[in-house]
Amino acid sequence: MESEKDEKKRIKEEKKRQKLEKFLQKKTQEVSVTKPRGEYKSGGYDPxxxxxxxxxxxxxxxxxxPMRSEKKYVIPIPPPNVxxxxxxxxxxMVSIQDAICRYKxxxxxxxxxxxxxxxxxxxTQSVVSKQLAKEGVVDVDRGRFLKRAWEWKNTxxxxxxxxxxxxxxxVDFSRERFxxxxxxxxxVSEAFVRLYEKGLIYREPKIVNWCGKLCTTISDLEVNHEEIEPNTVIQVDGGMYEFGVIYHVKYPLTTCAEYKGCVSELPSVEIATTRPETILGDTAICANANDERFGSDGIRKMFGDVSRDTKVYGVNPLTKRVIPVIFDDYADMSFGTGVLKVTPAHDANDFELSKRHGLECIVVFDENNKVSVEGEFKGLGRFEARKAVICDLKSMGLYVGKKGHPQVIPRCSRSNDVIEPMIKSQWWMDCKEMARKAIDVVxxxxxxILPPGAEKQWYKWLENIRDWCLSRQLWWGHRIPAYRVSDGQWVVGRTKEEAYEKMRKEYPECKCTIDEMEQDEDVLDTWFSSGLWPFAVLxxxxxxxxxxxxxxTTLLETGSDILFFWVARMAMLGIELTRKIPFDQVLLHGIVRDAHGRKMSKSLGNVIDPIFVIDGCSLNELIATMKSGNLDEKEVKVAEAALRKDFPNGIPxxxxxxxxxxxxxxxxxxxxINLDVLRVEGYRRFCNKIWNAQKFVKMMVDEAKDCLSSECGYAEYTLNVSDLTNGFDSGPIEWILMKRNETIEYVKEMMEMYKFMEATQAIHQFFMYDICDVFIEIVKGNKEKMYVSVLLTVFIDSMKIFHPFMPFITEEVFSSYFDTSISTSEYPVSDGNAHNNNFGATLQLVKHLRGLLETNGPGGMNVLEIVPGPEINHHDLKFIHLLCRxxxxxxxxxxxxxxxxxxxxxxxxxxxxE
Structure with missing residues (x-):
């Protein structure tokens, strides 16, 4: 087990390592790199x-x-798991966030x-544990495990x-955080202490979601509720067990507070349960106060001539212990048999009943989900115990039978283990008042919270919030800053020394020395530290x-699936600890699924590393990468089959x-989003379109420069806003400038509204169909300086609009003309001029003519005979044959x-x- 001295040493070494990294990073960044020039080779685009x-x-x-400005825009990246x-x-996620940042x-x-x-x-503890198991390493202590976990993190x-x-x-890597x-x-320690001192954090025994596979509690949000059909056999705890079953059991009744006789001879009440193995922990029978079976007439019917005030008790059919019969509205007379078994230590509702009626809590299972109650069942796994319990009940004549029934099974989202509700003393946070504040600010x-409508989910969850269990029985994480000073007595402090001074004031009778104080072995829920992210990183x-x-901060952009895991907790903790709302806006995006609409999962073989798409990847590489993970043999077969089907030729x-x-x-x-990699390949070809257009534009500009002065800079050929407001005689120029203005205004509007689909479609259409299909074709036959200048202007402006979405190719193109970076250039603005759109009518005619040419069939040339109408400018007719080859x-x-x-x-x- 890692001592406090070892932990302090590790923290000191980590601080030194980070200080060195920042020094080296600073030195690296002090040496500015000369901007590379764009190189245009005869070949195609090579990303x-x-x-x-x-x-x-x-x-x-x-x-x-950040470059100093009165207008600030701050985005903390949702930190990916290591x-x-x-x-x-x-x-x-980063494509969305980076597009916003570059645009701003x-x-x-x-x-x-x-x-x-x-x-x-x-x-992380799970993957490191699996890695150690693969290596055959067992019986690892805390210190050795943490050493391996840090190695994993650094890699x-x-x-x-x-x-x-x-x-x-x-991102600004000089400010990176872990x-x-x-x-x-x-x-984290500061936050925990402040919340504890406010009375918002407390320690108490309550029902938790226990994952026996991971040996830790998990939050309600980390539990998946799986609907099971009747009589379904599932694999759990190393065996195959039947679920979706209700078992009917007779519970003996007696009028004696103590009973030593044969229980099979007693009157009984039938109770239905899905968990007969927990009978070992039953400490009461619950009936409705209106249930006539437990009224005076019902009691006489069962026990004969007894007094009207005779009290009835139940007998635990396994332990033979006499248990009280309690009356509570929780017992629904119309459901099942109308009577309930009460197991306070393994059911949340039963636990609440126990608090109302003062019942004892008996823990049936240990942390490995094995029976811990003394007797013949001790040491059995919980579902093996179920089989043994039923056999025992049958032998006593107390087992009535079973029938199939739909059931909802709570399963751990991390391990898929069936959750065991279990009573444990843990640290909890009272969230009710914090949740109310988080509701009010919205x-x-x-x-x-964007997009509109998402706030409904926010209200629904926060209005029904429960106290948050903060304790986790792990090694990897933030140790809880609480120290045990005597049985049941804990002191919270930022350091051990601070906790000791508090102990002396709060418990003056306590003789515990500072060396005898034991820090809580548990760590905090990851979401607690993550909940501090927007202000702790600053x-x-x-x-x-x-x-x-x-x-x-300005914006928190993240997936809609962690609105409650993370975003709500950041809002609650931020408001409580800083008295400020941690972000002005929350922007949510959907989940990326595969082309078939399935959620991405390693076991399905459909998880895609973005680097595989960027660099390309063969099928063999995909399979080898999948096999290097922690999948079992069955999952490997499923995943490999999926990869062979979806990527037979790998990823281009x-x-x-x-x-x-x-x-x-x-x-x-x-x-x-159902992502189809073929669509990415389509936009890869679009990048090639940009590349080829750039080669043409540069050729045109270079030819124009050679005609005038070789010393003339490229900036001389781009027009500023004041140049564009003058108006032009040329219909195509007026038209392309009108389209430029429309595109700039529309894309800016969509970016301010975070509508990226609309923004990307608009610039894509402008570039493809207005610049490339029309204006470049016109410039091929009109190489006057004004046409070339306008072409370069709208081309560079289109690169600036593309830049937040496509940073690399746009920087490459921009570098062919300017020594500065496109990332720090000014975003294009509309010239505010209402350019005439007469040329638009000519283009409509071109569209119809292209249709006619297709109808006329391939081959041959055509003469266009035309009688112009009022919408067609005679000067623009000369462009028709340029657009219709x-x-x-x-x-x-x-x-x-x-x-x-x-x-x-x-x-x-x-x-x-002909």
Missing amino acids: MEIESKWYKYWESNGLFK TGNLHIGHAM RMCGYEVLYIPGTDHAGIA HGSKIYEQFKRLGTS TLDPGMSDA RNGEMD GWPNIADDYARYYP RCGADALRFTLLSYTSGMKD RICSVEILCDYDERFLDFGGTKAYLRKI
């Missing part, structure tokens, strides 16, 4: 080549550090995007940060520096930009006949030339 160089440039030049690598769900930077905000990782108590925490970088996440860092540990509009309880400047190399853009294009409120010329006529088609007043006829 590996482009993306590998830019993150070092951004980070080394401090571009992700249990393993990031998955696609994390990739969507370009809009002039002082952006602080804080990275970090979570120690993930139960999950996987580094991988997570590398994944952040590969995804282009613009929930077990010394500073975070100090914040109702009053002081904190927004230095709380120190309220200077970052905390003073950046708290409260797509790049981070394509993955980010895909995930953002899927994102719509809290709707779940199979039209070799346009002839303007003054008259027409029945062959001509009417396009909104314009009459046109296509004459094919």
Whole structure:
């Protein structure tokens, strides 16, 4: 077991390691990296080549550090668990957050995007334990286990940060945090002590959710309630056992407070139960006060001529112990047999009954789910004990029978073990008043939960909140800052020394020395430390520096599945401890599922590492990675079959930009996403479209420069807002500038509303169908400086709009023209000019003509004979043959006949030339 001295030594070493890391990081960042120039080779777009160089440039030049501004925007990243690598769900999370941060930077905000990782108590302890078991290591003490856990954290925490970088996440790594860092540990101890001193934390025996597989309590939110059909056999506790069954048992009744005779000869009442093994802990029978069986007439019917005030007792059919019959409205006469067995130590409702009626609590099972009650059943597993109990009841003639019945089984979300309700003395937090405050700040509009409608779930959960069990029987986590000084007496303190001084004041009669004080072996629920995240990462309880400047934070963006696990607790703890709402807005996104709509799970073989999508991955690599995990043999077979079916050719190399853009294009409120990797591949081809467009634009600009002066900079060819307000004679220029304005205004509106699907669709359409399909085609035949300047202007503006979604390729393109980073450039603004849209009518005609050309069949050329209407500008007709390649010329006529088609007043006829 790790001594306090060893733990202090470990904390000291960890502080030294972090100090060294920050020093080295600072030195690295002091050496600015010269901006790489975009290199345009004859080949196609290669994401590996482009993306590998830019993150070092951004980070080394401090571009992700907050730049002073009156407008601040702060996002603390929801810290991923150090249990393993990031998955696609994390990739969507950081794609959303990073798009917001990059957009806000370009809009002039002082952006602080804080990275970090979570120690993930139960999950990490579980994976490290499995790893040790694989190595054949048994009987590990606390110190040795923690050493391995820290090794695991250092390995996987580094991988997570590398994944952040590969995804282009613009976090400030100089401020990275880990929930077990010394500073975070100090914040956790401070929070626990303050809440305890306020009377909000207390220690008390209550029913907990006990997971025997992990040997710890878990919260209500970590319990899955599985509906079981009648007579279902499931695997649990190392065997196959039947669930979905109600057993009927006779409970003997007596009028004697003590009974030593044969119970089978006594009158009895039939009771139905799903858990006959807990009869060993029954300490009462509960009936409704209106139940006539226990009225004076009913008692006489059972026991003959007895006095009217005769009291009836029950007899525990297994222990033969006489137990009281209590009367409570909890017994529903219309349900089952109308009478209940009461097992206070293993049922939450029975525990409440015991408090109302002063019943004894007898714990039936130990922490390994084996019978702990003395007697013939001791040492049996709980479900093996069930079989033995039924055999015993049958031998006494007290077993009536069983029948199938639907049942809801509580299962641990971590281990899938069947939860055992068990009474334990634990540390609890009274949440009622904190929950009320968290409800009020949303109702009053002081904190927004988005998308609209999500607040209903917030109210529903917080209005029905129960006290929170904080204790966890683990080694990996924050030790509870409480010290036992005598039986049943505990003292809470930030340090052992502080706790000792408190003991001397609170328990002056206690003779315990400081060396005899024992710190609680348990650790705190992970969600307690995570609940402090938005203010602890900024230095709380120190309220200077970052905390003073950046708290409260602006936005908490996270998955809708942890609204209550995490977000509600942050709100409650933040309001209580800082007297401030920890964030202005909460933005929720849905869950990423596979292409078939299944939740991603390692055992299904559908968990995708984002790096596999970025770099590409063969089928053999996918299978090898899956097998290197902790799946059992059966799960490996299922997972391998799924991988072979879904990725027969592996995953193609797509790049981070394509993955980010895909995930953002899927994102719509809290709707779940069914991710198809083929769609990512489609956006990888779109990146190639950007690449090819860039090569053309640069060629056009370079040709124009050569015609004037080779010393002329590229900035000379981009137009500012004042240039655009003058208006132009050219219909195509007016039209593309109008489309530019519309796109800028619409995308900005969608970004402010966090509507990423709409924002990505708008810029994608503008680039594909307005710039590439129309304006680039026109510029190919009109290479005047004004056309080239407008093309470069709208092209660069489109790159700026794309940048929050596709940071790498846009930086590469921007670097071909400018020495500064696109990430710190100003976001495009509308020129405010109402450019005319006359050219739009010409484009509508082009659309119809393209349809006619398709109808005419392949091959051949066409002459367009046209009588222009009022919507068509004569000057724009020359562009038609540029946009319709199979039209070799346009002839303007003054008259027409029945062959001509009417396009909104314009009459046109296509004459094919063979």
